[in-house]
Amino acid sequence: MDKNQILDAVQTIFRDNFDDDTLVITPDTTAQDIEDWDSLEQINLLTAMEKKFGIKFKLEDVRNLNNVGDILDLIARLSA
Amino acid sequence: MAVYLITGATSDVGRALIRRVLGTQDLVIAQGMGDLFLLEEISAANPGQIIPYDLDLTAPGAVEGFLAEIAEKYPVPTHFVHLPALRVVNAKFKNFDEERFLMDLNVQVMSAVKICKAILPRMAKAKYGRVLFIQTSYTIGAPPKNTAAYVMAKSAIGGLVKSLAVEYARFGVTVNCVAPSMMETRFLTDTPDLVVQASAADNPMGRNARVEDVVPAMAFLLSEEARFITGVTLPVTGGSAIE
Numbered sequence: 238m239d240k241n242q243i244l245d246a247v248q249t250i251f252r253d254n255f256d257d258d259t260l261v262i263t264p265d266t267t268a269q270d271i272e273d274w275d276s277l278e279q280i281n282l283l284t285a286m287e288k289k290f291g292i293k294f295k296l297e298d299v300r301n302l303n304n305v306g307d308i309l310d311l312i313a314r315l316s317a
Numbered sequence: 318m319a320v321y322l323i324t325g326a327t328s329d330v331g332r333a334l335i336r337r338v339l340g341t342q343d344l345v346i347a348q349g350m351g352d353l354f355l356l357e358e359i360s361a362a363n364p365g366q367i368i369p370y371d372l373d374l375t376a377p378g379a380v381e382g383f384l385a386e387i388a389e390k391y392p393v394p395t396h397f398v399h400l401p402a403l404r405v406v407n408a409k410f411k412n413f414d415e416e417r418f419l420m421d422l423n424v425q426v427m428s429a430v431k432i433c434k435a436i437l438p439r440m441a442k443a444k445y446g447r448v449l450f451i452q453t454s455y456t457i458g459a460p461p462k463n464t465a466a467y468v469m470a471k472s473a474i475g476g477l478v479k480s481l482a483v484e485y486a487r488f489g490v491t492v493n494c495v496a497p498s499m500m501e502t503r504f505l506t507d508t509p510d511l512v513v514q515a516s517a518a519d520n521p522m523g524r525n526a527r528v529e530d531v532v533p534a535m536a537f538l539l540s541e542e543a544r545f546i547t548g549v550t551l552p553v554t555g556g557s558a559i560e
Binding site: 256275276277278280281283284287293294295296299 | 407409411461462463509510511512514515518
């Protein structure tokens with residue numbers, strides 16, 4: 238799966254989670270850009286990504302994610 | 318001789334509690350649902366003392382039939398411990414169906430109301446009773462988002478406990494709760510690892526609650542010497558929720 242495919246799948250997860258079909262994310266999107274994105278929602282997002290990509294995040298991996306790009310990189314690394 | 322009525326007795330907490338409090342003369346009426354095999358080891362180690370009942374607490378008439386049978390066959394319970402709960406579902410409020418709220422209420426609260434109605438007047442007559450519920454640290458301060466049905470049912474338990482505590486205080490019956498923070502048991506089967514790990518990392522003690530942290534607090538509230546403590550919710554949280 239290349240970065241764009243990962244981004245598409247992650248965008249679907251964001252849209253489901255925040256219940257907003259028009260939500261568009263980019264690698265630069267941060268929690269500041271989405272009103273409802275707090276630490277708990279982040280865990281919900283990551284849990285949905287674990288399911289979608291068949292991977293397991295470790296807590297230390299996900300504590301320092303700054304934007305969607307960091308998430309995409311992490312997914313790419315873990316599913317490589 | 319103590320007679321314990323424990324609902325949800327097959328849970329990790331239920332079994333640890335039985336092991337902790339069971340005296341040689343005591344009886345435990347132990348309710349589970351489709352998982353009574355989990356009590357086999359305790360039953361074998363304490364012959365004749367564990368009376369298992371396989372019972373769906375939400376099935377129409379089931380609790381009533383069960384109460385009638387135990388009233389006929391066994392002495393009045395001296396202790397009632399109510400543990401059943403549905404596993405926590407993490408869902409936004411608008412995505413919860415009303416049915417789920419009702420299920421949580423039926424499993425945890427309405428079953429307790431029915432059992433308390435049958436048992437507490439008899440405890441009052443006997444001038445002795447210890448009633449104990451398990452709440453959650455989610456009802457202390459702000460709850461986490463997306464757990465509305467669970468928090469609503471647990472809060473209802475808190476209201477029931479306070480009401481029963483004052484109503485039965487004169488009769489030597491105490492009614493209390495313990496409120497553990499996230500506890501690592503089979504109950505968490507549906508909770509993602511990441512949630513469990515994050516909860517541990519955020520706890521001031523750096524870990525989640527364990528059964529062996531919670532059961533001694535329960536045993537204390539069930540003890541004879543806790544006679545003047547009633548209507549309380551005792552947090553067992555490692556400091557993660559402080560009233």
